[in-house]
Amino acid sequence: MIEGSFVASAAATTVALALVLALAWGSLWLLRRVQAPARxxxxxxxxxxxxxxxxxxxxxxxxxxxxxxxxxxxxxxxxxxxxxxxxxxxxxxxxxx
Structure with a gap:
């Protein structure tokens, strides 16, 4: 029972980390586009x-x-x-x- 709990916790942590990294990447991409000077x-x-x-x-x-x-x-x-x-x-x- 402890193994299943650990695997579920590790999976949830991994998914949360992936979500945070995707949000950070998206925010930086958007910030870069907004701050770029007009052509x-x-x-x-x-x-x-x-x-x-x-x-x-x-x-x-x-x-x-x-x-x-x-x-x-x-x-x-x-x-x-x-x-x-x-x-x-x-x-x-x-x-x-």
């Missing part, structure tokens, strides 16, 4: 972060056709630079300089 709008894109101290960093973002350089500290975020993104070059991608 016509590039949205906000993280490019790079460079640490400049123990809790300070310089962050580069692309947002709506512009490149934003931000200084990020524990207490504030400051805009250091904002400029239009360079136009896409030809397929060769050679640097003219």
């Amino acid at each position: 016509g709008n590039p949205g906000l894109r993280f490019v790079r972060a460079l640490p400049v101290g123990s809790r300070e960093r310089v962050v580069v973002l692309h947002y709506e056709g512009e490149e934003w350089v931000l200084g990020v500290t524990a207490g504030s975020i400051s805009l250091l630079s904002r400029k239009p993104l360079p136009c896409a070059r030809g397929s060769a991608g050679a640097d003219p300089s």
